[in-house]
Amino acid sequence: MHSFYETVFLGGGISCLAAARDFRGDSILVEREDRVGGLCRTERVRGFAFDRTGHLLHLRDKRIERLVGTLLEGNLVSRIRDSWIYSHGVYTRYPFQSNFFGLPPEVAAECLLGVIQAQRARRPHKNFAEWVLSTFGEGVARHFMFPYNQKLWTVSPRVLTTEWMGRFVPRPDLKKVIAGALSDAHDDVGYNACFLYPERGGIESLVKALAANVKKTVCGVGVTRIDLNKRRLTLQTGDRIGFGRLVSCAPLPELVKMTRPVPDRVRAAARKLRWSSVYNLNLGIRGTETDRHWVYVPEDRYTVYRFGYASNFSDRTAPRGKVNVYTEVAYSRQRPLRRQGIRSRVILDLLRIGAIRSKQDVLVIQENDLKYAYAIYDRNRSRAVSTCLRFFESRDIYPVGRYGRWEYGTMEDALLQGLDTAKRLKKVTFQ
Numbered sequence: 034m035h036s037f038y039e040t041v042f043l044g045g046g047i048s049c050l051a052a053a054r055d056f057r058g059d060s061i062l063v064e065r066e067d068r069v070g071g072l073c074r075t076e077r078v079r080g081f082a083f084d085r086t087g088h089l090l091h092l093r094d095k096r097i098e099r100l101v102g103t104l105l106e107g108n109l110v111s112r113i114r115d116s117w118i119y120s121h122g123v124y125t126r127y128p129f130q131s132n133f134f135g136l137p138p139e140v141a142a143e144c145l146l147g148v149i150q151a152q153r154a155r156r157p158h159k160n161f162a163e164w165v166l167s168t169f170g171e172g173v174a175r176h177f178m179f180p181y182n183q184k185l186w187t188v189s190p191r192v193l194t195t196e197w198m199g200r201f202v203p204r205p206d207l208k209k210v211i212a213g214a215l216s217d218a219h220d221d222v223g224y225n226a227c228f229l230y231p232e233r234g235g236i237e238s239l240v241k242a243l244a245a246n247v248k249k250t251v252c253g254v255g256v257t258r259i260d261l262n263k264r265r266l267t268l269q270t271g272d273r274i275g276f277g278r279l280v281s282c283a284p285l286p287e288l289v290k291m292t293r294p295v296p297d298r299v300r301a302a303a304r305k306l307r308w309s310s311v312y313n314l315n316l317g318i319r320g321t322e323t324d325r326h327w328v329y330v331p332e333d334r335y336t337v338y339r340f341g342y343a344s345n346f347s348d349r350t351a352p353r354g355k356v357n358v359y360t361e362v363a364y365s366r367q368r369p370l371r372r373q374g375i376r377s378r379v380i381l382d383l384l385r386i387g388a389i390r391s392k393q394d395v396l397v398i399q400e401n402d403l404k405y406a407y408a409i410y411d412r413n414r415s416r417a418v419s420t421c422l423r424f425f426e427s428r429d430i431y432p433v434g435r436y437g438r439w440e441y442g443t444m445e446d447a448l449l450q451g452l453d454t455a456k457r458l459k460k461v462t463f464q
């Protein structure tokens with residue numbers, strides 16, 4: 034290995050891969066795991082292709098549409114979302130806030146009345162919980178928004194700000210809400226109404242296509258130390274690499290921890306960053322006919338907050354006649370995961386919901402622990418993130434990606450940040 038590279042890419046997430054692929058100058062990409070891809074890797078087990086939970090491409094940006102189109106030419110399927118909520122023992126359509134049809138009548142009435150009252154008297158809000166109450170009212174808050182978000186983020190909705198919502202929380206108008214309470218009004222609301230997915234190879238086929246044109250990659254060696262004074266990285270093996278500039282998709286708190294010297298105010302900022310993790314159990318099952326793509330499960334009596342059918346994204350993710358199911362359970366320091374018996378509890382959830390008929394139908398199990406899943410948007414996040422990012426960028430270290438920038442970003446966002454970073458690197462020649 035050289036002892037110096039003009040640019041080092043730390044981590045093989047799709048953000049760094051997109052940056053490295055486009056940059057192509059004197060550079061190397063260093064990945065801790067045995068292969069690149071981060072959250073977008075796919076595991077093959079007995080004919081099933083298991084992603085690290087559902088990973089669908091919701092594209093809005095023309096550059097990314099072109100990039101993905103080129104990378105996955107002839108290997109993309111397009112789907113119209115078929116997603117649901119399971120609560121009160123019934124399935125209702127997503128988004129909950131405009132589809133009360135099918136709920137027990139008293140619950141539907143409570144939700145509808147709440148929306149009407151809230152819209153009459155919009156109140157100012159200081160956090161996500163207050164925003165929900167002022168936008169959708171008590172019923173939607175009680176039956177979906179509060180329990181679901183508490184489960185996903187593992188903190189009270191009062192702790193969350195509204196900065197993360199953007200396109201992720203649809204705000205249908207009253208007309209749509211009323212229509213969706215009176216009939217099964219199938220309407221394509223929200224950012225994820227359509228999506229793309231690789232026909233073959235799971236989401237990792239995108240990673241493989243990206244990685245094919247990266248100049249130089251080493252896998253299986255993590256970076257343990259970044260010495261800013263000597264502009265040098267230390268790897269797990271003890272090897273060292275000098276660098277001019279660094280692009281990192283490692284989680285921001287870890288980047289701070291491995292860097293020396295770092296001012297106290299930056300360390301203090303990094304200590305304020307909180308996150309939730311996801312335990313992902315994937316199942317290869319026999320039978321069960323459904324066209325559903327994924328299902329939100331707000332009620333606390335179920336462990337999972339969401340599950341879905343990867344074989345309905347592409348039937349090539351399962352052997353013929355079999356079904357590929359993914360499930361997600363969120364946990365964190367504030368809501369620890371009870372690991373003992375977790376597989377059985379998840380399977381029991383699916384049995385109670387009726388998503389699987391019998392334990393004997395479970396043919397294959399594969400599990401993933403996603404240590405960093407959701408950066409928690411509390412009142413400290415925004416300032417703490419800018420303090421860290423400003424510090425690193427002033428030292429020619431560019432954090433990218435969902436955990437590098439500590440945000441609620443999609444694959445499209447990660448790819449865009451990669452392309453923008455490559456452009457920035459190309460513009461300024463390294464001295």
Ligand SMILES: Cc1cc2nc3c(=O)[nH]c(=O)nc-3n(C[C@H](O)[C@H](O)[C@H](O)COP(=O)(O)OP(=O)(O)OC[C@H]3O[C@@H](n4cnc5c(N)ncnc54)[C@H](O)[C@@H]3O)c2cc1C
Pocket residue numbers: 043044045046047048049063064065066069070071072073085086087088089090091254255256257282283284287311361403405406407433434435436437442443444445447
């Ligand atoms: C539950 C869940 C569901 C999601 N579903 C979707 C979806 O449907 N659609 C969508 O668009 N997005 C989805 N996402 C978001 C998507 O996964 C991310 O936006 C994207 O994968 C982020 O890529 P990244 O480049 O930021 O890095 P990551 O995938 O986080 O990769 C970081 C890489 O850096 C490596 N690394 C870390 N530290 C070191 C070190 N010290 N040395 C060397 N290497 C290191 C890691 O091993 C890893 O390979 C989902 C995310 C989660 C958690």
